[in-house]
Amino acid sequence: MIRRLLARLLPGRRTRDPRVYGPDRHRVRRDQLSNAARSVTQKLQEAGFKAFIVGGAVRDLLLDIEPKDFDLATDATPEQVKPLFRRAFIIGRRFRLVHVHVGNEVIEVSTFRAAQTGADATDEHGRLLSDNVYGSQAEDAARRDFTINALYFDPATESIWDYVGGFVDIRARRLKLIGPPVTRYREDPVRMLRAVRLATKLSLSIETRTGEPIPRLAPLMSNVPPARLFDEMQKLLLSGHALETLRSLRAHGLSHGLLPLLDVILEQPFGQKFIDAALAGTDARVREGKGVSPAFLFATLLWHEVLATWNAAKERGERPLPALFDAMDKVLSAQAERIAIPRRFEATIKEIWSLQPRFEQRAGSRPARLMEHPRFRAAYDFLALRGESGEAPQSLVDWWTRFQDADEAEREAMLRPEEAPKKRRRPRGRGRKREPGAGNETGPAPEGGA
Numbered sequence: 001m002i003r004r005l006l007a008r009l010l011p012g013r014r015t016r017d018p019r020v021y022g023p024d025r026h027r028v029r030r031d032q033l034s035n036a037a038r039s040v041t042q043k044l045q046e047a048g049f050k051a052f053i054v055g056g057a058v059r060d061l062l063l064d065i066e067p068k069d070f071d072l073a074t075d076a077t078p079e080q081v082k083p084l085f086r087r088a089f090i091i092g093r094r095f096r097l098v099h100v101h102v103g104n105e106v107i108e109v110s111t112f113r114a115a116q117t118g119a120d121a122t123d124e125h126g127r128l129l130s131d132n133v134y135g136s137q138a139e140d141a142a143r144r145d146f147t148i149n150a151l152y153f154d155p156a157t158e159s160i161w162d163y164v165g166g167f168v169d170i171r172a173r174r175l176k177l178i179g180p181p182v183t184r185y186r187e188d189p190v191r192m193l194r195a196v197r198l199a200t201k202l203s204l205s206i207e208t209r210t211g212e213p214i215p216r217l218a219p220l221m222s223n224v225p226p227a228r229l230f231d232e233m234q235k236l237l238l239s240g241h242a243l244e245t246l247r248s249l250r251a252h253g254l255s256h257g258l259l260p261l262l263d264v265i266l267e268q269p270f271g272q273k274f275i276d277a278a279l280a281g282t283d284a285r286v287r288e289g290k291g292v293s294p295a296f297l298f299a300t301l302l303w304h305e306v307l308a309t310w311n312a313a314k315e316r317g318e319r320p321l322p323a324l325f326d327a328m329d330k331v332l333s334a335q336a337e338r339i340a341i342p343r344r345f346e347a348t349i350k351e352i353w354s355l356q357p358r359f360e361q362r363a364g365s366r367p368a369r370l371m372e373h374p375r376f377r378a379a380y381d382f383l384a385l386r387g388e389s390g391e392a393p394q395s396l397v398d399w400w401t402r403f404q405d406a407d408e409a410e411r412e413a414m415l416r417p418e419e420a421p422k423k424r425r426r427p428r429g430r431g432r433k434r435e436p437g438a439g440n441e442t443g444p445a446p447e448g449g450a
């Protein structure tokens with residue numbers, strides 16, 4: 001009795017005994033889980049293991065939001081989990097978890113883990129280098145980021161196990177880090193990004209102690225591996241609340257250095273409008289359940305960086321198209337040092353950018369050929385955003401909007417007369433005879449993109 005009381009009072013030990021909230025205390029029911037989540041939990045429990053739905057899904061259900069996916073935590077090791085299922089795969093080398101496939105769903109099953117301690121557990125900034133030590137359920141709760149992300153739902157009893165006070169924090173709509181904030185941010189600076197992202201997405205207030213150190217510790221973000229940053233950035237940008245979240249990131253001093261010069265971009269008159277328009281469009285699509293292309297989004301976020309670099313080169317007298325390709329490469333490689341944009345996106349990003357000058361060519365067969373380009377649609381949407389922000393002429397966007405819908409005869413009438421090539425001091429290419437209609441308007445078209 002006294003020991004339990006003491007355990008309650010001593011802060012370090014508070015995490016030992018969970019508070020268990022039965023179904024009379026909340027409205028989360030097992031039929032809100034996916035079939036796969038239910039059956040995998042049940043199978044593990046029948047085999048004698050503990051198994052709970054944990055993390056984002058429990059949090060979302062308590063907030064009346066439909067979860068994106070279901071993660072499962074268990075005391076079974078990956079080797080014990082795998083043989084229980086027909087299609088289960090152990091993934092990860094450093095930190096191993098099991099992906100159980102049921103129908104077309106994948107349930108991520110992770111074994112309870114403890115936060116690692118000791119001198120060689122962190123780097124010189126306090127960043128945790130690994131978290132692959134198995135532990136108790138209480139330890140598993142304590143190593144998670146926010147109290148509301150550390151709730152465990154048992155489908156069998158429909159009860160929620162809470163080791164860290166997350167249940168009341170959800171009721172209070174309060175985002176609170178588990179443990180001492182400065183240490184927890186040093187362990188993993190991405191938690192700062194997550195705090196702002198989750199608070200915005202879920203309309204929670206960030207508890208004072210949790211929010212206070214963020215501006216001060218923001219520089220630690222530069223120590224996060226680019227691939228992780230990309231994952232979190234992508235979540236943020238595809239959350240349906242990107243615009244609001246980026247604003248909030250800026251308010252917390254976190255935007256700096258994430259996408260290089262995002263701050264500078266947002267301060268340029270066109271850049272601000274352009275990104276606002278792009279993000280508002282993306283947010284609307286996400287909320288309507290439509291697909292969003294990360295490549296398109298990253299293309300928009302970096303466009304004004306490309307423009308600035310490109311314009312500077314043109315002012316130095318470089319030829320427009322090679323200068324554009326140069327600028328694209330420069331911006332993407334500067335970016336790669338901070339956020340690793342996967343290669344498969346890079347090709348698309350470059351195509352969207354490199355097609356932009358081709359929209360200016362409205363004579364002859366060029367418009368029709370441009371429309372056949374596989375990235376035409378994305379490039380046209382991109383042009384529309386440029387128009388909306390005032391960086392490209394709205395009349396150009398309107399022309400393309402009409403041209404796409406027009407029939408053959410109308411198109412013919414819309415085409416611009418071929419212009420004589422601009423006077424060059426040293427005309428290049430084979431045909432030096434300046435026949436009207438035979439020249440290029442703005443130099444060679446970047447046929448085929450990057």
Ligand code: ATP
Binds near residue numbers: 071145
């Ligand atoms: P979302 O709904 O956006 O996916 P989430 O909370 O589910 O939010 P995940 O990245 O899927 O986010 O993480 C699942 C769980 O893992 C979290 O709920 C949290 O308990 C834990 N977690 C995730 N990232 C961290 C972190 N950086 N530090 C500690 N725990 C974390």
Ligand code: MG
Binds near residue numbers: 055056057069
């Ligand atoms: Mg999740």
